[in-house]
Amino acid sequence: MSKPNVVVIGGLMTPALERLQNFCSIKQWKKENDIPRDILLEWVADAEGLIVNNSVAVNEELLQNAPRLKVIAQMAVGYDNIDIEACSKYNVPFGNTPGVLVDTTADLAFSLLLCSARRIHEGWDFVRENSWALGHKLSFGIDIAGKTLGIVGMGQIGAAVAQRAKAFGMNVIYYNRNRRHDDDKIGAAYQSFETLLNKADAIIVLTPLSQETRGLFGREEFRKMKSTAYFINVSRGPVVDTDALVEALQTGEIAYAALDVTDPEPVARDHPLLTLSNILITPHIGSATVETRTAMAQLTVDNLLAGLEDKPLAACVNASRIIGKE
Numbered sequence: 001m002s003k004p005n006v007v008v009i010g011g012l013m014t015p016a017l018e019r020l021q022n023f024c025s026i027k028q029w030k031k032e033n034d035i036p037r038d039i040l041l042e043w044v045a046d047a048e049g050l051i052v053n054n055s056v057a058v059n060e061e062l063l064q065n066a067p068r069l070k071v072i073a074q075m076a077v078g079y080d081n082i083d084i085e086a087c088s089k090y091n092v093p094f095g096n097t098p099g100v101l102v103d104t105t106a107d108l109a110f111s112l113l114l115c116s117a118r119r120i121h122e123g124w125d126f127v128r129e130n131s132w133a134l135g136h137k138l139s140f141g142i143d144i145a146g147k148t149l150g151i152v153g154m155g156q157i158g159a160a161v162a163q164r165a166k167a168f169g170m171n172v173i174y175y176n177r178n179r180r181h182d183d184d185k186i187g188a189a190y191q192s193f194e195t196l197l198n199k200a201d202a203i204i205v206l207t208p209l210s211q212e213t214r215g216l217f218g219r220e221e222f223r224k225m226k227s228t229a230y231f232i233n234v235s236r237g238p239v240v241d242t243d244a245l246v247e248a249l250q251t252g253e254i255a256y257a258a259l260d261v262t263d264p265e266p267v268a269r270d271h272p273l274l275t276l277s278n279i280l281i282t283p284h285i286g287s288a289t290v291e292t293r294t295a296m297a298q299l300t301v302d303n304l305l306a307g308l309e310d311k312p313l314a315a316c317v318n319a320s321r322i323i324g325k326e
């Protein structure tokens with residue numbers, strides 16, 4: 001029996017790729033630039049499985065061009081590049097990788113808070129540039145114990161960040177579109193969005209990107225924050241109006257920002273964000289550890305192989321909308 005055709009966009013950790021190769025015939029786009037749309041559409045024309053990354057827009061056009069497609073998987077928990085309605089319309093299950101990246105992403109979010117509060121990256125620059133030896137002074141950071149952390153988007157990662165913040169002596173509040181009813185368990189108190197903006201000494205953004213959250217943080221929101229506030233985004237760049245953030249940091253409307261995600265990505269070398277001194281930016285590395293990326297790749301392959309066999313995916317976003325497979 002011939003192996004099913006699978007298109008893979010981007011890299012996949014070797015053990016997962018080898019597992020996929022045992023069962024499938026693979027066409028993989030490994031180049032650094034994004035796959036040109038015409039090549040992608042040509043490749044998916046006879047594909048039964050597709051693994052994408054967030055540079056690929058999966059929409060009606062793509063699905064129309066892929067009549068044999070049985071499953072799509074992505075090695076990420078976020079799926080703002082995927083038109084889930086369209087996948088369901090074409091009866092194609094879409095699998096993502098929740099759960100396995102929770103602690104790793106929470107670690108990064110909390111590290112960004114600690115690194116900015118204690119000026120760790122500035123300290124390293126200071127040493128490397130010989131300023132220490134020359135007797136110069138480095139500006140002080142702030143304590144986080146006793147401060148209020150506001151988490152926007154209280155899912156599994158939010159709860160893991162809350163746990164870390166409690167351990168560091170912080171008071172934790174959160175806002176979530178759907179109010180949770182386990183505040184005691186997660187150790188965080190629900191507040192309205194407005195109250196959170198007013199009260200928080202530091203805000204960590206973890207909400208997924210959707211029509212509702214695009215541009216959630218703009219001029220008005222930064223104005224409502226404390227002038228001493230630290231703003232940390234680990235979700236998606238477009239949740240923040242970047243021009244408004246630059247302005248808020250330049251005028252002292254807020255104190256500091258740490259971003260693992262930007263809009264656009266990657267951030268251009270001459271972008272105003274890079275001219276600021278009160279910012280720390282990392283290159284979208286929320287889940288980037290060997291262990292977590294390996295687990296994500298394996299879950300992606302689990303999802304894909306299950307879909308090829310018409311079995312329920314281990315983690316399926318549109319399970320309830322798929323007829324006869326779930």
Ligand code: DGY
Nearest residue numbers: 054075076077078286
């Ligand atoms: C995720 O898993 O959504 C990460 O942000 C990678 O895109």
